[in-house]
Amino acid sequence: MNRRLFAHVALAVATLAAGGSALAQNKTVMGVAIPAATHGWAGGVVYWANRTKGELEKQYPGMQIIVKTAGSAAEQANQVQDLQTVNKINTLVILPFESAPLTQPVAQVKKKGVFVTVVDRGLTDASAQDAYVAGDNPGFGKVAAEYMAKALGGNGNIVILRGIPTVIDNQRVDAFNAVMKNHPGIKVLDAKHGNWNRDDAFKVMQDYLTRFPKIDAVWASDDDMAVGVQKAIEQAKRSDVRMVIGGAGSKDYIKKVMDGDKIVTADVTYSPSMIADAMKLTAASRAKGSAMPPTTIIPSVLITKDNASKYYFPDSPF
Structure with missing residues (x-):
């Protein structure tokens, strides 16, 4: 994570702390919908999503995060619907399995009042989201x-x-x-x-x-x-x-x-940890009660021997 992005995420974390009372009054129930670990990078997304779920729920007991993985666009579309109707989410962070098939299902939950952050693979209709987080x-x-x-x-x-x-x-x-x-x-x-x-x-x-x-x-x-x-x-x-x-x-x-x-x-860098950044920034926005910036682009960073240790996560599958 470069210095600029670190500052951005650090600000989000500080906002979460300041917004603790807001979380208590309006409990954040966040659904995180991501592709299953069908290849290396996607495996990294799953790892970072689950790791961040644990971190956020431990730090902010009033927050509930539900992570769902899907092996197809159709499965993910069904999961999005279930997250809204069964789990009663008010926040969705989604890395679409595919852009077009997920646009309408996501638009439907947004119309029902769910705050939506889309990660990496943009939807075909940007009005179906509140915020977009992606690599550069x-x-x-x-x-x-x-x-x-x-x-x-x-x-x-x-x-x-x-x-x-x-x-x-x-x-x-x-x-x-x-x-x-x-x-x-x-x-x-x-x-x-x-x-x-x-x-x-x-x-x-x-x-x-x-x-x-x-x-x-x-x-x-x-x-x-x-x-x-x-x-x-x-x-x-x-x-x-x-x-x-x-x-x-x-x-x-x-x-x-x-x-x-x-x-x-x-x-x-084009790290699968962008899902973690999206979750943290979205949580901060919900705690504060205001929308995120429409677009957050995570810069690509050159990794050399001098800084490689900062980007090395041996426990990650990717």
């Missing part, structure tokens, strides 16, 4: 590109592995390419979708290694893809690749940075 996707690409360009000394051949074709992926890649345009000595050989998947990334990297005799660096745009990339490099026994930059701050890749890995020298 353009910053994610920009930070990685600036580090790579500096580390390469402004010269070299690089390849890119994109994620799933989405607005988020476009934002990341467009920002990365915008930086590289300022470094004409760096040539982007190709950019293909690895779908934020280890196996897909492995196949894409195999293709790159077959087609390009010299690759200086790889931007994998996700730590899971970076795993597949490194596996392909090792199997091909290529020594020309000097750098692999992923992203999202998985504990395995942060540990590589901490340990001084020769190829993985940095990472970029």
